[in-house]
Amino acid sequence: MSASGFVCAVLVLLTRLAVGHQTDLAYEARGGGRQSLARWDYGNLASRARGRVQTECIVRRTEVAAMTTTSATLPEGVIEVDGMLWKPKPGVTATAEEFIAARTRFVEINCDGRWNPWVLDERRAELDEAIAIMGQWTRAEPGHRRLTxxxxxxxxxxEDRKLERERAAADKQREARKQHYDPERAQARLSLIENLSILDHLQTELAAFRDGSRFPGMEPVKRQKEMAELETKIERVQEFVKRLEAEVGDPEEVIDKNGWLPGERREALLFQYKYDREFAVRDLRKQLADLRSTYKASKDRKERSDLRFxxxxxxxxxxDLLAVSELAAEQMCSECATPMFKHGWVTPPYDGPCPAWPGWAKRIQRVREMFKAAVEASKGRKKPPAPPPLKPEPLAxxxxxxxxxxxxxxxxxxxFPDAEVRRGRANRWELWPAKS
Structure with missing residues (x-):
């Protein structure tokens, strides 16, 4: 499957398992048979039967606020929540307020788990409690029937057939766009993005010089000189950016050699970043647990110092990873699985420039060539001659x-049976009485 097909498939799966207006939530299925399974349970069954990955709830946090109740012209005991009617099952104890609170908590946890999946493990007890409470209520629309x-x-x-048609159409469009690929324009676009980043860096640095936050102890004359040099660089970069903008046009319409638009690449790279981040967080948490356990058991001062570091x-x-809130595709770099706000010229806080930016790529290539040349030079360098053999010396x-x-x-x-042999003058041997 192509990257676009993968993105579309994941989006469809997310939509299928969303909390919707026309299908029931997972908690309605508790205690029911095959025909009374709710949509969430169907998702679990289908994911196992068809090899699909269980996905998270995609209800946005803003939708939680919309889960309000109204009593206008409703039968006794029936409430309306987010456009759906609900009523308690016979003999239950959960009140309407508890049901609404549980539903809100259920959505909140699943929405958090969409970007931070470990939350589903950490708040499992809360989630199970919410599901148990929600299971005490059922839909109240007249004639409402669950889908089998x-x-x-x-x-x-x-939906799969529709998705396949859409994917085929998108692939056809990309195939048609490939013939319009312009490598020079594509490189100019990357250079434009790079120089806009450089311009932002220079302007930030100049502002810091002006307000005194950068090198506050610097002499005024030297500060003025630094500021003048920065202003010259900024003017030069601004002129270059204008030329690139005229050459590139709309950067979002510049295709790559495979016919992909920048926006399409960002969508695919967002998924990659999301799961890379999840793996890294889980791995770091495991590392920290192991390191702390080793530190607690260690008695060696040097080892404990290394472990603290x-x-x-x-x-x-x-x-840093946990501080990244949920991202939209527009916030991603179109060339690598990194958010754009992580690209910059000072580390930290940035991870560094994008490797695809032409200027930075050339610098990386030069460094690689330098290392390669150094390795080749070391291979061809003659070994130092072996030292001459030592001149034979007598034993005595x-x-x-x-x-x-x-x-x-x-x-x-x-x-003199008890005498001692000692070294005397001119390296002579001398006999002396034994020390008493």
């Missing part, structure tokens, strides 16, 4: 034959 699994499957098959780094990375130096020396030592040993 067979009916839902038929509806989904129709690793814990601090992991906490910083985790905090003496002016007498060794047999004569041994005989003399034997005589001295008989005469």
């Amino acid at each position: 699994l067979k009916q839902l499957e038929a509806r989904w098959e129709r 690793k814990i601090s780094m992991a906490q910083h990375k985790l905090g 130096v003496t002016g007498l034959p060794i047999a004569e020396i041994m005989a003399r030592l034997a005589e001295l040993q008989e005469q």
